[in-house]
Amino acid sequence: MKFKLDRSQFQAYNYAESKKHSVxxxxxxxxxxxxxxxxxxxxxxxxxxxxxxxxDKSAFTIKKR
Numbered sequence: 001m002k003f004k005l006d007r008s009q010f011q012a013y014n015y016a017e018s019k020k021h022s023v024x025x026x027x028x029x030x031x032x033x034x035x036x037x038x039x040x041x042x043x044x045x046x047x048x049x050x051x052x053x054x055x056d057k058s059a060f061t062i063k064k065r
Contacts, residue, residue: 013021025033042049 025036028036038052039049042052045053047053
C-alpha cells in the first residue's frame with residue numbers, strides 16, 4: 001500500500017478534537033497501525049520506506065563477569 005503525506009492539510013487540534021480523531025486509528029488492525037507508523041518514521045527520518053537503516057551493532061559490547 002502506498003501512502004502519500006499531504007503537507008498542506010495540517011490542522012492544529014484542541015484536546016476534544018484530537019480525541020475524536022484518534023478513535024479512527026484505535027479501531028484499525030494493529031498491522032495497519034504499524035504500517036502507518038513505519039511510513040511516518042520514514043518521512044520523519046528521511047529514509048526510503050522499503051529500505052530502513054540498519055542498527056549499528058558495533059556500539060554495543062557484551063562482557064562476561
